[in-house]
Amino acid sequence: MSHLPHHAHDIFTCSNGFREVVGTYSVEVRELSLRILQLICEGLGLQPGYFGDELTKDQLLSVNHYPQCPEPSLTLGLPKHSDPNLITILYQGDVYGLQVFNDGQWIGVEPLPNAFVINIGYQLQIISNGKFKAAEHRAVTNSKEARTTIATFITPCYDSMVEPAKTLVNEFNPPLYKAFQYKEFLTTYSAKIHEPQSILEPFKLQA
Numbered sequence: 001m002s003h004l005p006h007h008a009h010d011i012f013t014c015s016n017g018f019r020e021v022v023g024t025y026s027v028e029v030r031e032l033s034l035r036i037l038q039l040i041c042e043g044l045g046l047q048p049g050y051f052g053d054e055l056t057k058d059q060l061l062s063v064n065h066y067p068q069c070p071e072p073s074l075t076l077g078l079p080k081h082s083d084p085n086l087i088t089i090l091y092q093g094d095v096y097g098l099q100v101f102n103d104g105q106w107i108g109v110e111p112l113p114n115a116f117v118i119n120i121g122y123q124l125q126i127i128s129n130g131k132f133k134a135a136e137h138r139a140v141t142n143s144k145e146a147r148t149t150i151a152t153f154i155t156p157c158y159d160s161m162v163e164p165a166k167t168l169v170n171e172f173n174p175p176l177y178k179a180f181q182y183k184e185f186l187t188t189y190s191a192k193i194h195e196p197q198s199i200l201e202p203f204k205l206q207a
């Protein structure tokens, strides 16, 4: 993972220590992510190392800042979506704002000190052939204080093939999704960002 501090070096040319902090954070969060994916791999009964290499090669870090909002009922920080990638490690600081959609209602995810939220993305739903569900979530604003969060997206590389894991598919559990290149998924994801309920449609196989 030594390439990560190198990327951080390219991005942050300032010399106030930011570059080192982001580099170290990225490496540590990557290790945590790979550990979680290794446990998921075992839990699903996939061959060891299934998530190694291509499926987790890329990593994106995004810092979201939601300023104080005078009318939170009129403005969302981020609209309802699921993340396109495999898993996301979210540090949400100590200001409330994340909500997850479950059984037809929005549930608040209270920030816990020194805790991360792990969000399942679409690729894990597809690879697990629907055993995992991509978490639908959004961020709300508030009128009292600004909120800053840090999301790390563990992501397949553009050219990698994604499909339901072969060991999870048999005559009783037919594949629910076709095989595709991750870049095809990203194109659809961007095109349908305002109608997220139809993002998975082109990747589904008829039962």
Ligand SMILES: O=C(O)CCC(=O)C(=O)O
Binding pocket: 062, 064, 078, 083, 090, 092, 097, 098, 137, 138, 139, 149, 151
């Ligand atoms: O800021 C948050 O609480 C959520 C961020 C998020 O969902 C994202 O960046 O994809």
Ligand SMILES: [Fe+2]
Binding pocket: 081, 082, 083, 137
């Ligand atoms: Fe998200």
